[in-house]
Amino acid sequence: MTINEVSHSWMEVTEVEEFLREPPAGFSVEVLCSGYRVHSEPEKSLVLVDDFDSCKGKIVFQKSLGRKVKMHNLWEYTSMRNSLLTKRIYLLMSACEDNFSVTGKKAANEARVLKQFVVSIDSNNPFIKWQMERGLDWTISSVAGESYRVDIDLTELLESWAAKNIHIITDKLKVKPVWRDASFTLKYYSDALFDFPHWFGFSKRKFNLRLT
Numbered sequence: 001m002t003i004n005e006v007s008h009s010w011m012e013v014t015e016v017e018e019f020l021r022e023p024p025a026g027f028s029v030e031v032l033c034s035g036y037r038v039h040s041e042p043e044k045s046l047v048l049v050d051d052f053d054s055c056k057g058k059i060v061f062q063k064s065l066g067r068k069v070k071m072h073n074l075w076e077y078t079s080m081r082n083s084l085l086t087k088r089i090y091l092l093m094s095a096c097e098d099n100f101s102v103t104g105k106k107a108a109n110e111a112r113v114l115k116q117f118v119v120s121i122d123s124n125n126p127f128i129k130w131q132m133e134r135g136l137d138w139t140i141s142s143v144a145g146e147s148y149r150v151d152i153d154l155t156e157l158l159e160s161w162a163a164k165n166i167h168i169i170t171d172k173l174k175v176k177p178v179w180r181d182a183s184f185t186l187k188y189y190s191d192a193l194f195d196f197p198h199w200f201g202f203s204k205r206k207f208n209l210r211l212t
Contacts, residue, residue, distance in 0.1 A: 010125035019118045046087040048184045068185045089121045095177035131209050139205035147189050151206040155182040
């Protein structure tokens, strides 16, 4: 398996092993007997990576908020929104083999992980920032009045970028990976007594970040 990796200022895709070996500016890696602990500077970066197991042991991002961020008041929402629009965002994503079941349908539980990557997005990039701001405004109609869930999906963005910049070869064949975990979720919990839209699943929203 070989990776031809190209980085841009607004987006960087780094194999997990490389990230641990040579962490970027603002990060440091502590080696433990059970794996690794990754330290970061929350003032500059927004890390949304859950703890995960790898061939090198358990990897923990110490200051991470996790892939699903919970907010309970207007201050927490405002702080999170500001981070999404000003900091570099870090996520863990997996490139998987595109498997199909005997019926011709994708068998997600059978997908083989080819590589795991730490993907960072610079939310200060004008186009990314515009999409993020517009998406948040469109999906969140009322912060204080109701609970909601918003999924921010980077699959399309990553597929467009990876098609030109990343080549994965396995069993001497070039494969087009399927990207898994290429999204993160914001969950806002209102203190409203009767939050019917949330109860019945009507408050779920989603928007995509795109390359063009």
